Each structure stands twice: as structure tokens, then as C-alpha cells.
Amino acid sequence: MSANRPAAVVVLAAGEGTRMKSKTPKVLHEIAGRSLVGHVVSAARELEPEDLVVVVGHARELVKGHLDEHYAGTRTAVQEEQNGTGHAVRTALGELGRAPEGTVVVVCGDTPLLSGETLRALAATHAADGNAVTVLTAEVPDATGYGRIVRDEATGAVTAIVEHKDASDAQRAIREINSGVFAFDGALLADALGKVRTDNSQGEEYLTDVLSILREAGHRVGASVAVDHREILGINNRVQLAEARVLLNRRLLERAMLAGVTVVDPASTFVDVTVTFEADATVLPNTMLLGASHVAEDAVVGPNTRLRDTTVGRGARVDNTVADSAVVGEGASVGPYAYLRPKTVLGAKAKAGTYVEMKAAVIGEGTKVPHLSYVGDATIGEYTNIGAASVFVNYDGEAKHHTTIGSHCKTGSDNMFVAPVTVGDGAYTAAGSVITKDVPAGALAVARGQQRNIEGWVARKRPGSAAAQAASAAMEKSAGES
8 A cells, every 4th residue: 555645535526517518517527438527536546545535516416426326435525505625625524524634635526637647646745745735736838717836936835826817917927837636734734724715806715725824834835746737637618528538538549559559540549448458459440449348469440440348359350340248259250330239249250240230149159140130139059150131030029039049050041030949050041931940950941932933924914114025035035046
């Protein structure tokens, strides 16, 4: 366990976020498979704090429900009225019921690019320098809207943080800004919060005023500068949400590429934070990998592919495919234009080909469903071939039923398997058959009407048509040749 483990991390997530223009609370908007607050909570958990408290306010039921579902063990504190960041932190300490003994880290719930590495660096600096408070800062190209870091010209120490609305022209020229992320001595923080005033342009309790209070009391105030200023970017509208999505996506892809994954076109490739790869996997353009998807060594995914919670085995090929909660076995082939629905499992070297849809289907090793077929609620053995345009008729209008086809079977084109039905190992079915009864192992099933040719039908029923003329010419030619 880290020696810099905080006593608590407080996540500020009570704001309404009106500039998002959304019925969804701002902190629940998602990028890369996690909510904004989820990204922050995940980063905070890397510090292994004794307590993790999220301050909620607007749409508290939705935010709390989201945290309970996805981040069990996270505590919430309700800020009934949004009276500023200082008031929010007081609310969080009230939830803890004590002044924490040790470090308290405060982060904003709308900063999805903030990394655990940067938070660890903040906590380490705070401990090493013996600060009462350490602020995470960054130098940005445009500081508009951010609180400015004011330093002592002689020592470089932080003397104050001035909010943009309260800053002078000289202070607004400063490019070092407050990230809204702090590490505090817990006892000193609790005491100073009781002294914060509201005589500012917003009439709110600013958490940043704690720095001045502690400094005036003779305590040390320090700073930890973020290596990448983009980590502290907050999200206030959907333009910034999209910009953060691009930055986070690029970070995830760079991490994958540095680990040995080939991403042919990062600009058209999108991944969630929970996606994993093995070295020598390849991702082709226009591909989305979502949820808990995994791409193994030597597998090739894409182009034009979307996978969610799908595992792609070693050496498999997935082309122009949509898959959800499926497993693609080692060396298997999918697509182009295939759809694998939940609970589909393709065995090693199996094939789900062009315009094939599968749902809750377990396909054995080496088995092929090459094209134009629907396989639903089925089990197919090894090295079987399913003919083109086959349909597994699994639904009777009220319930789903299962079809079982054995190993080394050859089923004809345009077959319908009306479940529940079983085709034994090594059996064949004739093209155009509707299979409604079990087929014994090694048998040939023929289930279709006998063909009947009605001679002269076109001449009688379609006289003078192009078809009649073509038929007449063919018959005359045949008669002449005979």
C-alpha cells in the first residue's frame, strides 16, 4: 500500500451543468465507456484512499444510483444548496463525521482526463514538502475562466488563487491556473473551512480561500504542476465533451500502440477504457471497440467494425462486422457484413460469413456458415457446413426453441430448421428442405415437394410475351438440331 495513501478523497459532483443543455446530469455524460464522474472516481481509487466521498446535489438520485451500480463502496454526501466549493467540501467532511487525520484530496467530478499518475504525484509532493495544502496547477495557452495562481516573486511560493471574475488585469495575464484539485492536511482543512467568507462576486464559499487562510496562519502552501495541462480540462458543454473524447481516445490508442498493437488510422478508431489488447493485434480503420472487448495476438479487426464486450481470439479475422457479447475463437473468420448477437460463440477456425446473423449460437471448431443465413438458439458441432440462405426457425410466436446440428454435417442451401429439432452427426439435408423432424446420424433428409413440369404453360398463359417468344425460339432450335 502507498505511503502517500490519503485519508479521504472528495469528488465534487453537485453542479447542474446547464450549459450541457441536457436532461442527463453533466457528470453522467460518457466518454470512452465511462461517465465523467466515473473517470474521476477511477483515477481517485488509484490512490487507495481510506474513504472516497462524492458530493452530489443536482439530480442526486440519478448520480447516486449510477455510483452505487458501477462504483460500489463509494460514499455520497448531499449538498442541498450549491453554495460553492468550500461548502461542498464541508458537506463531505460532515458525511465522514470527523476531521480526517491525514491527507484529504479534493477533485472535480467533470475532469475525465485526470490520471491516477498525476494524483499520485500530487500526493507525493504534498507529503514530501510537508505542505498544509498543495494545489495541482497547470500552464495553459488560454486561461480564460480559470482561477489564477499568484506566486511570491521572490520564493515562488503560492500566495493566493484568484477567481477569473475577481482578478485584476495583471492577474488575468497569468497563464498558470488552478485545476480545482488539492491535497490538504485534513485537520487544518476542517478548521479553515469554518473561516471561509462569502464576500465575493458570487456570494459563495470558495475552497480556494482556504489557501489564504492557511498561509496567513503561517502554514506552508505549495503546488504540483501537471505535466500535461490537458489533464485538468473541465467539461462544461458538448463541444468540450467531444474535445475530451478525442484526447482520451488518442491517449488510449497511443498506450495500445506502444504496447505493440497496430492501429492503422487512429483518427477513425475509437476504444473504451476497458478494452484490452495483446501485442501484434491489428485494428483497421473505422472501427469501434467498446466495453470489455479483447483483441488477441495476430487478430485483425476491421475495417468498418463495431464490437462491444466481444473477445476476438488469436489470429482471428473480423471484417465489416457488428458484434455484441460474442466470442470469436482462435483463427475464426467473421464477415464481411456479419452480425453476432449476445451469447454467440465461434469455435477455432469457424466461419460466420457474408450477411450472416447469429444469436445464442455455439459453433464448433472448423464449422462454416458462409453466407446469407440466420442461426439463432443453436448448437452446431465440428466441421459442419451450413448451406447458403439457411434459417434456424427458433421462435413460435411465444417461446424460443433450440436446434442442434451435429459434427461433419452438410446441410443444403435454402434450408429451414424448425426448432426444436436435431440433426445427427454426419447427416446431410437436401437443398430447399424444411426440416421439422429429427434427422438420424448419417441420414439424408429430403423435405420438399416433388418437382412437376407443366409443358407449354407459358405459350398458353402468356402468349406473345417475351418469355413465350424466347421459349418458342428455343424449341424451334432444339427441333432443328434433332
